[in-house]
Amino acid sequence: MRIALFVHCYYPEHYFGTESYTRLIARNLRDLGHEPTVVTATFAGEPRQDFLIERYLIDEIPVLRIDKNLLPHAGLGETYLQPGMAEIQARVLREIDPDVVHVTHLINHTASLLGVCERMAIPTFATFTDFFGFCFNNKLEAADSSLCAGPDRLRANCIACLMRDSPAPNPMRRWLQGALARPVVSNVLARQPKLAGKDAAEINALQRRPDRLLDAYRTYRAALAPSRFLRDAYEANGFENLVLSHFGIDLDRSEKLSVADGPIRLGYIGQLAPHKGVHHLLDAIRKVDGRDALSLAIFGSETQEPTYAADLRRLADGLPVAFKGTFAVEAIAQIMAALDLLVIPSTWYENSPLILLQALATHTPVVISDVAGMTEFLRPGENGFAFRRGQAEDLAEVLRRFVEDPELVRRMSRSTHYERTTRDMTRDFLSMYEQHGVRVRPS
Known part of the structure; x- marks a missing residue:
């Protein structure tokens, strides 16, 4: 066929x-x-x-x-x-x-x-x-960065996203598109697109x-x-x-080898972009007493959003964090073998991310934000934990559990799996x- x-x-x-x-x-x-x-x-x-x-x-x-x-x-x-x-x-x-x-x-x-x-x-x-x-915007993320359910009747929430993401040529336009005025302006334009002047056609197309x-x-x-x-x-x-x-997932599903005593090896693998929430992970590590019992390897390109990547490096100063760049897709099993926990701190809806399933398939427990699209794969306490989206203190509390009970990650590894190919x-x-x-x- x-x-x-x-x-x-x-x-x-x-x-x-x-x-x-x-x-x-x-x-x-x-x-x-x-x-x-x-x-x-x-x-x-x-x-x-x-x-x-x-x-x-x-x-x-x-x-x-x-x-x-x-x-x-x-x-x-x-x-x-x-x-x-x-x-x-x-x-x-x-x-x-x-x-x-x-x-x-x-x-x-x-x-x-x-x-x-x-x-x-x-x-x-x-x-x-x-x-x-x-x-x-493909992500179901509202203009104020809250989670969205989809277009409203007049598409005012879609117009708000368009305003947020459009360049503003002058101070007045920037104010109208700003967070304070945007909800009112978007509702007005949803009812009267002609008020947008030369942008009316774009608003009509969006609606x-x-x-x-x-x-x-x-x-x-x-x-x-x-x-x-x-x-x-x-x-x-x-x-x-x-x-x-x-x-x-097609990966080597061999059990993780026991590792010598040392820091609990956290990993983040993915885009270095604000909606991925890596800044919350760094903030959480800083909040953990005894954070020297943790180490974090960040895998991701620093060239896609260089300003954000530079911000992450500043946030990581003085923390047990290493920026590892990218790796060939064929190396994923080897990378997972060197991690004790994978952290996915996204602030938007993830849709069954492959990296989550790859972690589970390689017996790597996960710590994820409580966004739909990931939590359906979680068995709390067996293959990982969830924390409240965007809440660094809540994430820090989860990390403290592993610091206080170093054997927890090894026990969870034995009950972490994903069999689908x-x-x-x-x-x-x-x-x-x-x-x-x-x-x-x-x-």
């Missing part, structure tokens, strides 16, 4: 969660006798390709990459529905001639892809890896976004959701036919296809 996997960006330049998920699925589909092709894009602003469509191989699997420098978005509306993409998408689909299209992210492709698939009568499915389908995407997503016969929270969030915002499919989640793909009218047969 020929399967076209559409993802917003891909290896070798992009290698985060959704890209990794897509790559693992492609490998498994190939190994099961199918013919996957990955269709991806170069973001506008990245180095231009030599051709509109670039072709190459990853893991001996064909990849087609469209250069968005040649097809940039013209305004906010085209970030979710870009009719100008339809012709090139139809050309790509005619070349691949897939039995199924499976979308792992619509960014860069936009919902125009779904219209093309519908017109070409290609069965279309998806995996939802974030909240793009109904959230303007139309949820309904346009909900309508386009009806093209999907069904979609996989990697966490109960994400499935429930989409259903609460009107989406249907979602199937729960937890991510699978990438072959399991690939079988979920194929089972979903069959349940929705597609005959699954190896090529």
